[in-house]
């Protein structure tokens with residue numbers, strides 16, 4: 216079947232032509248045939264350097280031989296059992312022993328489940344219902360975290376509203392929001408609601424916004440003081456920003472943390488892990504009438520194939536030089552695209568760091584919070600993304616650039632050459 220015939224069928228059968236929020240405009244839409252290393256190929260044979268990486272999991276690129284081998288071995292031993300299995304136990308040990316907050320763990324399937332269970336555990340542990348999140352953060356698709364992710368009325372803290380249809384308005388009672396990186400505002404909300412707050416949940420690199428040095432230290436201090444569970448959503452940052460995740464890189468240890476993407480090897484696998492006394496609310500041996508007993512179960516929890524793929528991925532990431540390489544690539548891209556902006560008089564900032572970056576077209580001097588991102592020129596960002604795809608660099612026109620361990624210097628040269636061409640030839644004229 217030709218690519219156009221497949222696209223026509225996708226548009227006919229998938230709602231909106233796709234399977235979620237990710238979508239490409241028709242001028243650059245394509246159907247993936249396969250991926251290998253840092254590249255993906257469409258069914259017409261066009262090659263793209265993949266800077267989306269399946270939204271992050273493919274940190275070793277596509278079909279990494281060690282991951283393929285581990286998965287093949289596991290498939291021959293069986294697919295799923297619900298019962299304890301070897302790869303799941305080894306992955307559990309690896310994550311708990313590597314992550315500063317790790318004491319015990321539950322392996323689940325998606326990041327959305329991990330954040331849902333972490334918040335549920337915090338509510339059960341504290342006996343309180345409310346939680347504080349930060350405007351513009353993303354914690355998956357559960358009803359409660361689709362409140363205040365996108366502030367409908369920017370700046371109306373701590374009030375939240377549903378981010379989309381079908382989310383009960385009643386969550387606004389229990390979900391509070393505050394701007395990322397503003398410890399004074401967060402303190403004011405926390406102190407006003409300290410007797411009702413079960414948790415504070417935060418992405419330690421919120422989308423592409425780096426934390427200010429005082430922000431997490433302040434949250435940690437307030438959470439400890441008032442007995443609130445501090446949750447780092449490390450689904451993007453875990454094992455990516457450092458071996459011990461963002462909590463290691465930014466130097467604050469939360470009570471609980473969620474993981475996904477990197478620990479999955481590209482297969483469905485996620486986890487929540489942290490303080491043993493909090494995690495213990497999920498202990499299935501607690502009596503059924505124990506009001507603290509949290510149900511955090513699932514058919515595929517501890518999925519052996521995902522665990523085998525995750526373990527193989529961590530084995531590669533653990534080798535010396537991993538994070539130096541990821542950060543060297545990211546630093547070079549940041550430096551060179553920032554310089555292009557200055558040379559061409561295009562106001563822009565490169566957010567994020569290391570293997571997670573995002574180009575924002577903005578006259579601001581710092582990407583500090585959601586409002587900084589909100590003010591950035593989305594039309595230019597979209598055009599930049601579309602033009603990059605046309606030039607064989609697969610980036611999402613809405614979101615981040617992800618770097619993998621298998622991107623080569625030549626791949627980065629091509630990203631930079633294409634960026635220069637797009638900035639000079641298209642964006643400078645907008």
Ligand SMILES: Cc1ncc(COP(=O)(O)O)c(C=O)c1O
Pocket residue numbers: 270324325326327328330353354355356418448449450451475485
């Ligand atoms: C920070 C963060 N939390 C949670 C999630 C949800 O994970 P999933 O899409 O696996 O449900 C994502 C997904 O992109 C994420 O980036």
